[in-house]
Amino acid sequence: MTTTPGTLPSLDADEIKxxxxxxxxxxxxxxxxxxLKAGSVLCVGAGGLGSPAAMYLAAAGVxxxxxxxxxxVDFSNLxxxxxxxxxxxxxxxxxxxxxRLTAINPHVNIQxxxxxxxxxxxxxLFEPYDVILDGTDNFPTRYxxxxxxxxxxxxxxxxxxxxxEGQASVFGAKDGPCYRCLYPEPPPPGLVPSCAEGxxxxxxxxxxxxxxxxxxxxxxxxxxxxxxxxxxxxxALKMRFRELKLRKxxxxxxxxxxxxxTELIDYEQFCGLRPExxxxxxxxxxxxxxxxxxxxxxxxxxxxxxxxxLDVRExxxxxxxxxxxxxxxxxxxxxxxxxxxxxxxxxxxxCKMGQRSAxxxxxxxxxxxxxxxxxxxxxxxxxxxxxxxxxx
Amino acid sequence: MxxxxxxTPLRPFTDKQEAVEVEGATVGDALxxxxxxxxxxKKHLYSEEGKLRSFVNVYLNDEDIRYLQxxxxxxxxxxxxxxxxxxAGGRG
Numbered sequence: 001m002t003t004t005p006g007t008l009p010s011l012d013a014d015e016i017k018x019x020x021x022x023x024x025x026x027x028x029x030x031x032x033x034x035x036l037k038a039g040s041v042l043c044v045g046a047g048g049l050g051s052p053a054a055m056y057l058a059a060a061g062v063x064x065x066x067x068x069x070x071x072x073v074d075f076s077n078l079x080x081x082x083x084x085x086x087x088x089x090x091x092x093x094x095x096x097x098x099x100r101l102t103a104i105n106p107h108v109n110i111q112x113x114x115x116x117x118x119x120x121x122x123x124x125l126f127e128p129y130d131v132i133l134d135g136t137d138n139f140p141t142r143y144x145x146x147x148x149x150x151x152x153x154x155x156x157x158x159x160x161x162x163x164x165e166g167q168a169s170v171f172g173a174k175d176g177p178c179y180r181c182l183y184p185e186p187p188p189p190g191l192v193p194s195c196a197e198g199x200x201x202x203x204x205x206x207x208x209x210x211x212x213x214x215x216x217x218x219x220x221x222x223x224x225x226x227x228x229x230x231x232x233x234x235x236a237l238k239m240r241f242r243e244l245k246l247r248k249x250x251x252x253x254x255x256x257x258x259x260x261x262t263e264l265i266d267y268e269q270f271c272g273l274r275p276e277x278x279x280x281x282x283x284x285x286x287x288x289x290x291x292x293x294x295x296x297x298x299x300x301x302x303x304x305x306x307x308x309x310l311d312v313r314e315x316x317x318x319x320x321x322x323x324x325x326x327x328x329x330x331x332x333x334x335x336x337x338x339x340x341x342x343x344x345x346x347x348x349x350x351c352k353m354g355q356r357s358a359x360x361x362x363x364x365x366x367x368x369x370x371x372x373x374x375x376x377x378x379x380x381x382x383x384x385x386x387x388x389x390x391x392x
Numbered sequence: 393m394x395x396x397x398x399x400t401p402l403r404p405f406t407d408k409q410e411a412v413e414v415e416g417a418t419v420g421d422a423l424x425x426x427x428x429x430x431x432x433x434k435k436h437l438y439s440e441e442g443k444l445r446s447f448v449n450v451y452l453n454d455e456d457i458r459y460l461q462x463x464x465x466x467x468x469x470x471x472x473x474x475x476x477x478x479x480a481g482g483r484g
Contacts, residue, residue, distance in 0.1 A: 049482040135482045142480050162479040163400045183478045187447040198401070200481060208482075233476070244454050244476065332404030335432060 008034035009063070015107055019061050032221040033061060037107075039220035040064035041157075042129040044117055044145055046093045047071070048205030049135030049159045051083035053213040057133075058101040058108045060217055065101065066111040066129060069093045076392075080202040117141055119264035122148040131216045132172075133157045135209065139186040140267035146171055146179035147264055150255045155226075157215040159208040164201050164236040166208035169227050169246060170215050172255070176228035181249040186271040204236055290361065292348060292372040294384040308341060309348045310371075311378075312360040321378055321389040323350060331356045334363060343368055350374040350381070352392075394467050396426050397474040405432035419452060420463030422473055437475070449476040 011019070011033060022028045041062055043050040046069040057065050071093045073084045081093075088096040094112040101110050113125060117136070126132055126148050134145045134156050142160075149156040149172035156171040158179065171178045211232065218224045231244040254261040292300075300307060309326035311318060318328050329337050331351070341347060347369055349357035354377040361371040374381065382389050396412045406412055412429065416422035423444075427434040437448055444450065450457045451474040457465050467473075 045482060047482060137480060137482045139478070139480045159482060160479045161481045165400050165479070167479060182449060183447050185446045187445075187478055198481075205482065231476070242454075242474075244451050244474070245456065245459075247456065247459055330404070332432070 009037045010034070011037065015061070018105070018107070022060070027223045028221065032223060035221045036061045036217065037063040039131070040066065040129045041131045041133055041216045041220070042066040042068065042126060043133045043135055044068050044141070045135035045137065046081075046083060046097045047077065047135060047137065048080045048161065048200065049209040049212060050133070051081045051097070052206045052209040053133055053135060053157075053159075053216070054097060054101055055083055055104060056210055056213040057216060058105045058110075060213075061105065062108065062217070062220065064109045064111060064129075066113065066125075067094055067097055068113045068115065068117055068125060069097075070114055070116050080200065080205050082206070117144060119144060119267065122264060123152060126152055126154060129154065131155055131157055131219050133159075133212050133216055135159060135212070139271045140273060142179065143186065143270060144264065144267045147254050147261060150178050151263070155219050155228075157212040157219070159205075159212040161200055161204050161208055163198055164204060166204055166211075166234040166236075168208055168211045168215070168232045168234070169230060170219070173219075173226065173228045175248070177246045177248040178252060178255040180254050181252045182231065182246055184249070184253065189272050201236055204234075207234060207236070290372060291375045293375050294381040297348060297374060297381070298385045306345055307348055308345050309350055309374075310341065310357075310360065310364075311350050312357050313351050313378075317352060317392070320392050321382065323378060323381055323386075326350065331360050334360050338364060338367060338369070341369065347371045348374055351377050353377040353379055393469065394422055395472045396422060397472060399475055399477050399479075401477055401479065402433060402436060402475060405436065406430045416467055418463065418467060419450065419457050419460075419465045419473065422467060423450070423463070447478050450474070451476055 016023065019033050022033050023030055039062055041057055043054050046067045050067065054065055054067060073088045073091050073093055073096055075089055077084060078086060083100045084096045094114055098110045098112055101108060115121060122144055132145060132149050132154055136142055136145060146156060155173040158169050158171050160167045215227050218226050229246050231246045233242045250256050253259060309323050311322060311326040311328045312331040312334060314330050315328065347364060349361040349371055351357040354373060354375055357377065358373045361373045364371045379391055382391055393413050393415055396414055398406050398410055398412060403410060412426055414422045414425040416425055423437065427437060437445060439445055452460060452465055453472055
């Protein structure tokens with residue numbers, strides 16, 4: 001990013017034609033386009049945010065685009081991950097993304113890394129790149145990306161999405177705040193739902209991912225005012241952007257004056273996700289005592305046992321599929337509606353995959369109910385008992 | 393009157409409302425009213441010891457209350473409070 005014009009790569013006739021709408025703008029010009037060609041961006045994740053970001057970065061002529069991902073393309077990705085198409089379902093996201101980016105612009109060098117970002121590989125992966133574009137989907141990787149950027153002194157074009165709301169900023173820039181200045185600690189596991197649980201409007205990552213690409217291009221070319229020290233919040237339903245001030249925290253454990261985090265740590269543990277060694281045993285206890293399998297539930301229903309199946313999903317999920325005869329009380333409403341349930345009857349709590357219903361079961365037991373959690377939720381029920389119903 | 397803007401992940405605890413009207417002399421008063429009205433929000437905003445949780449940011453207009461007088465920050469009529477939670481989605 002600090003390359004002087006003399007050492008920048010030149011543009012050939014094809015490139016000049018391709019980038020002509022950039023070249024005629026005084027802010028960009030030949031020098032700006034050559035800076036893009038000399039520049040590199042690493043997209044962490046080729047999903048909702050990484051898809052549109054990488055496509056625009058490729059079209060704009062960023063010289064090297066790296067992508068880190070390890071997933072395969074699934075049908076449920078296509079509503080928002082526009083780098084992948086229907087024929088790509090089942091392919092690796094990296095192979096699919098590379099084909100698409102090369103088709104958009106063969107002048108761009110695409111580097112792919114088929115791995116999960118980890119404390120062991122993050123510094124090595126980030127090192128060759130000028131800008132890191134955080135398009136990940138979980139707290140441990142968010143903190144890992146932030147810390148690695150701060151330790152290496154690289155800017156992080158950050159974006160995050162949930163349902164109809166998005167957030168964007170540039171963290172880790174010189175003298176600017178980092179993610180930990182805003183959020184020193186992660187929320188406890190399970191408090192904030194993921195997109196897989198909460199859903200996301202398909203175009204939302206398009207808006208936020210393209211903001212991240214815009215910031216990356218500004219950082220590489222040095223034009224404009226980067227989103228450093230500002231936190232942009234976008235509400236798609238209101239169609240409203242808000243900007244909040246973000247300050248560098250002098251006490252920040254990673255970018256403050258006296259950092260306590262000076263190397264990458266165990267981020268799963270930091271986010272409270274590292275399972276205790278005792279968990280396999282505890283899970284075994286749950287399976288016998290506090291949980292029930294779909295086949296066992298079917299057997300007991302067929303035997304005429306008196307049970308209430310309590311579905312704690314949201315009404316819109318209940319419209320997609322349900323266990324016949326189940327009662328719907330969304331998890332958020334259980335604490336004030338549990339009196340609707342009969343304490344004398346055994347309750348089988350159920351959700352999509354079993355996590356929300358485990359929380360509901362824990363709560364209901366504290367107020368005196370006899371509750372079992374349906375292992376694997378309705379998805380396991382459909383797999384094992386009733387394949388006629390659609391899955392989501 | 394003051395408005396508290398509720399982010400999407402916390403709306404299940406405010407009867408799906410995106411903004412709640414409160415009236416308080418300070419930020420702490422206003423948040424106290426909010427969590428009295430919506431009991432379920434309390435554990436998301438405050439720790440067992442009654443302190444604001446560190447993964448919840450509260451903004452008065454466009455400024456972080458940590459850089460004002462935290463919960464003692466006085467409120468003027470028409471000031472807007474925002475709760476800014478951490479959100480991680482993007483790749484999946």
